[in-house]
Amino acid sequence: MVLETTPQSPLVRITLQAPLGQMENIAALLAVYAPWGWEEGPTVHDRVLFTVHCDTPEQADRLVHSLRDSLPTLDADIAEDERQDWALSWRKFFQPLDIAETFLVLPSWERSHPALAERIPISIEPKMAFGSGHHATTALCLQALAKDRDSLPQFAPFLDLGTGSGILGIACAKCGLPGLGLDIDPVAVANARENLLLNETPGLSVAVGSLNALRKGTTFGLIIANILARPLQDMAAELIAHLRPGGRLILSGILATQAETVSRCYQECGLGPPTLLHQGEWVALYWPQVPGKPQG
Numbered sequence: 001m002v003l004e005t006t007p008q009s010p011l012v013r014i015t016l017q018a019p020l021g022q023m024e025n026i027a028a029l030l031a032v033y034a035p036w037g038w039e040e041g042p043t044v045h046d047r048v049l050f051t052v053h054c055d056t057p058e059q060a061d062r063l064v065h066s067l068r069d070s071l072p073t074l075d076a077d078i079a080e081d082e083r084q085d086w087a088l089s090w091r092k093f094f095q096p097l098d099i100a101e102t103f104l105v106l107p108s109w110e111r112s113h114p115a116l117a118e119r120i121p122i123s124i125e126p127k128m129a130f131g132s133g134h135h136a137t138t139a140l141c142l143q144a145l146a147k148d149r150d151s152l153p154q155f156a157p158f159l160d161l162g163t164g165s166g167i168l169g170i171a172c173a174k175c176g177l178p179g180l181g182l183d184i185d186p187v188a189v190a191n192a193r194e195n196l197l198l199n200e201t202p203g204l205s206v207a208v209g210s211l212n213a214l215r216k217g218t219t220f221g222l223i224i225a226n227i228l229a230r231p232l233q234d235m236a237a238e239l240i241a242h243l244r245p246g247g248r249l250i251l252s253g254i255l256a257t258q259a260e261t262v263s264r265c266y267q268e269c270g271l272g273p274p275t276l277l278h279q280g281e282w283v284a285l286y287w288p289q290v291p292g293k294p295q296g
Contacts, residue, residue: 070228
């Protein structure tokens with residue numbers, strides 16, 4: 001189904017149906033690919049219903065394609081829906097978020113907070129297409145950055161792979177690191193650029209792409225990859241090739257049940273065991289400092 005977009009065009013509604021047994025898998029995928037949220041409907045005849053709204057037809061097509069990469073038989077229906085005042089809805093939902101007594105994530109309209117003087121502030125202009133740092137996968141990355149914040153500058157420059165709103169790259173930049181954020185979604189990159197300006201982080205740049213956008217031989221002292229378990233496994237060797245000896249690595253977007261498999265992939269490429277950070281059903285893998293150049 002092809003929908004035309006105009007400045008006043010409606011939202012795009014995706015209705016997903018799948019067997020009840022796939023509910024956990026779909027929720028995990030949506031947490032990464034649709035972090036702005038979704039609605040779970042009633043279970044009927046052992047089938048579960050999910051509803052997701054997207055801002056543009058292109059975004060909806062990308063989301064369905066990403067979901068079907070993992071669940072090829074997923075039933076997805078795309079239709080138009082009435083556009084509502086998303087900004088006002090966000091103001092009701094988006095509350096300041098304190099991470100590890102280090103970072104304070106604030107909506108762009110929040111100008112004051114009791115903890116502001118004691119935290120590193122990160123201002124986010126919430127868009128329908130992107131998360132705000134409230135999801136566990138992003139929060140775990142921020143927790144990992146906070147664990148050894150004082151040593152972070154020695155790991156410059158950094159790569160934020162799957163940058164989304166730019167929140168993790170902004171956190172690194174505010175800790176004194178220059179770096180690069182990459183995302184395959186051009187709409188995400190546009191939102192990240194808006195947040196870069198909002199936070200006045202000239203040392204951070206963002207671009208559309210993934211690891212294939214990097215020149216051969218380019219290395220980073222810190223790599224953060226907040227994506228899905230399967231892509232993290234597939235790109236393990238290539239990702240490590242861009243991590244300099246003695247660098248720091250943070251991987252997220254991993255369910256607790258997937259952590260051992262993802263960890264094993266990276267250990268087989270020469271890394272030691274990671275530190276595991278947990279929040280709910282999600283896990284981040286954290287290597288504070290790899291010992292040297294891993295052997296692929």
